[in-house]
Amino acid sequence: MAKLAGKIAVITGGGSGIGLASAKLFAQEGAKVVIVGRNKSALDAAAADIGQSAVAIVADVSDLDALDALYAEVGKRFGRIDVIFANAGINNLAPFAAVTPEDFDNQFNANVRGLFFTVQKALPLLSDGASVILNASVAHKKGSPLHSVYAATKAATRSFARSWTTDLKERKIRVNSLSPGLIETPIFGKLGVPADVVKEALPTLLQAMPMARVGRVEEAATVALFLASDDSSFVTGIDLPVDGGLGQV
Secondary structure (H helix, E strand, O other): OOOOOEEEEEEEEOOEEEEEEEEHHHHHOOEEEEEEEOOOHHHHHHHHHHHEEEEEEEEOOOHHHOOOHHHHHHHHHHOOOOEEEOOOOOOOOHHHHEEHHHHHOOOOOHHHHHHHHHOOOOOEEEEEEEEEEOOOHHHHOOOOOOOOOOOOOOOHHHHHHHEEEHHHHHHHHEEEEEEOOEEEHHHHHHHHOOOOHHHHHHHHHHHOOOOOEEEEEEHHHHHHHHHHHHHHOOOOOEEEEEEOEEEEE
């Protein structure tokens, strides 16, 4: 039997990368998937690729009115949410001394404020026993250069998983985070760092990884599926690394 048969799943940042790979996998496992993002053309293409099991809704998670509109539409179409994967986020790499207030605010608005209200505003629709998955990052446990703001937002994400686990325990809603490491996603091209610099730094990063390679989005998606499904029915409050060992050794 499909692992998510009959489930309604909402995935933010669902138009590309880990979000899209997860949406495809969730649909293959029987879920109706609502993919959410800011880029309408990317969402429409993603929904067409997934097929009839997908619905695309344009919304910016940092816009609270847009979140209200999103859940109004989800409620009208489906009446409930069984899985929410709060995956949307941004990363603007910058040296500590060069971080601007705009850089700081943009990352916290999307990665912390947006994630917080993505889940809070979904609560009236969340089924008892639902699964909430938060996309954190190996960055929250590392002291990597250029990552001070991004890492702090992901530390907040990890903390939310712990706190919400206890907040929602009476409804048997499970909350977990997953922490990708180096995964080949479109965010690689949006780091604010020239491509040649990323390419030059990559061998050094890979030397620090026991698996010595960049991960695939499909590998992160299978972990999201585990957390979404009854395979993880006795798992809550954890952070599950998908990092090739980068943050573990």
